[in-house]
Amino acid sequence: MNIAVCLKQTFDTEAKISLNSSGKIDDANVTRCINPYDEYAVEAGLKLKEKFGGEVTIVSVGGEKTPESMRTALAMGADKGILIKDPVLEQADEWVVAEVLAKAISQIPYDIILSGRIAVDDQSAQVAIRVAEALGLPSVSTVLALEVEENKAVATREIDGGTEVIEVPLPAVFTAQKGLNEPRYPNMMGIMKAKNKELKVLSLNDLGFAEAPARKSGEAVYSLPGARKAGIKIQGEPADSVRELVRLLSEEAKVI
């Protein structure tokens, strides 16, 4: 069973966000990590490999620092990595990233493609589903459980107010939701081994694109939230405070 895992390197969720002089999100001096949801995808891939054999390939569209996160996935137990890095991809939107990932994945053997349900930086929750469409594969999103047999998979997915069980033929794409598993930590041995694992860096040209796919979105304009106005801390005896709170909610805020 060959598994491709789409992995995005994101900022640590504690990172402070600021804008640089050109109005873009400032990426200098931030701690980066594997997108938390992609860790579940890596773990799910490793579990399938343990059961069925085969290889887990980490595929990422990224930049200079991305190999660090890819090595972490290799240290967890993934077999190899493919990083697509190209200056033109700095302008990529979800359409472009998905087209590029799909092209890269189409050039390796795969039975299953795993990804996170959402990247915590751009919060798009689009790319993996777009990859499925680009490759003409069925997809199941926000997966909480995944059972794989020979040529099919049965996935439990989160829906509003409950869950849904879906059977799909393989190959197929699954996006991981928290709850799917507990990602393992790389151990010393894994970290040592990861150093020698193959991590290919490819340009769009290497992938066979005659020209870069063009973005479909207009230019994004970034802003930071204004400071929240200082709230009111209600003082006094508990019963009085609660009465005052309810009064404020109904008369001032008018929300109850």
Added chain:
Amino acid sequence: MAKGIWIFIEHHDGLIRKVSLELLRQAKIIAEASGDPVTAVVLGKNISSVAETAGTYGADKVIIVDDEKLGDYTTGAYTSVLNKLARDEEPLAILLGNTAIGKDLAPRLAHRLGVGMASDCIGMEADEKDFLKFKRPIYGGKAFCELTLTEKPIVATIRPNTFPSGAPDAAWKAEIVKADAVINADDLRAIVKEVALAASLRPELIEADIIISGGRGMKGPENFVLLEECADSIGAAVGASRAAVDAGWREQKFQVGQTGKTVSPTLYIACGISGAIQHLAGMGSSKVIVAINKDPDANIFNLADYGIVGDLFEIVPLLTEELKKLR
């Protein structure tokens, strides 16, 4: 010539979801200014009454696709049908709620149509050049991004509770048009084996007007009954922090935050929650935030509009009593 705004109508058990009504109303406001028609698009099985109801919310037209194969939502069949309709009719924009279905369907449809998409928007307004402009939170709400989409149709999902929903007008007459479900064989590969909906009398978290959430300060699963009683006194939903979920006190589906649900209620009451940045990521767009915490320095007080410093085990029951009096 591309025309009009389409609203994908999500419905369950014959009832239209609130977010679809919110979108109908907002689309109407935008479209009135530009002179564009608003079309409600209803897919499903035995849905003529849903289509009629959708019509009373001000749509100019309702497109109904009523077919056996659309009874359960599947990514493939729904994408197939909407793709065909959109290619035939060329709407300017297709808007969906950012629900489990919207999040699954919209990216797939956008890619098949070869267009961009704006996800989980908390703002939408008319744009001179590209018809619509969207605002969306990124980095857990620590930044915002405004964007337009250059290709038509525009595809976007809008966060529930972003806009108010309108009221039905029984006298309003929408044109109701039937369309066939044209589905590629490839789009029928996924089979829904089972749908398990938890019976709940409380509103769905992402659509609730009021949410009362508990964190590690709840001390144990048995104490959540305090929040449930309080919630039931005002028809609220009950949420939880990751600490409460990871401790096994509440199910994952109730978690609010970066790795849980994103909610945008008019009122969010955080009880025994410290206000970590990852919790804020899921509830920061709430209109009014209330904090109940015994630690006066808890970060949640920096975000809250109203706060009470105190023991939640004392405060919450008092709050429940006080709220009951409003009934």
